[in-house]
Amino acid sequence: MENRLKWAHFLGYFLLWGCAVLMSVQGIALLTGASYRIQAVDVNELYAKYPACQIIDYSYAVIMISLAVFEIYTAISIIRYKQKAGLFVCAIYILWPLASILYLICLSIIGGRIIFDQGIIIRVIYDMVMFFVNWIYFNSRKDVFIN
16 A cells, blocks of 8 residues: 555655745745846846746736645645645646746736747646646545545
C-alpha cells in the first residue's frame, strides 16, 4: 500500500509546499516591484509609461498568491486522503498555465509586441502531461482517497 502512495506523499509533503513558497515569493516580488528591479528596470518609469501594466501585475500577483494558498490546501487534502485531492491537483495543473498565458497576453497587448517564448510552450506541455499523469494516478487510487 505504501508504495502505491509515494507520488501522493511527494506531492503532499514536498512539491506542493515548495511550489506554494515559490509562487508566494513571485507574487510578492510583483506586488513590490522587486521582480523588475532584478532586471534593472525602473518600475516607476515602467508604470508611468504603461499604467495598465501595474494593474495587470497586481492582479497576477494576487492570482499567484491565491494559487499558492490553493496548493497548500491541496497538499493538506492529499495528506488527509481527501476524496477531492486528485481533482485539486489536476486543477492546479490547469490553472498555472492559464494564469501565465493570460498574464502574457495582457502584457503583450499593453506593450504592443508578443512576449511569448519557447519557455511558456514547454511549460504548457509539461502541465498538460502532468495533468493527465495525475488524473490517471488519482483515479487509480480512489480506494485510498475516501475521506
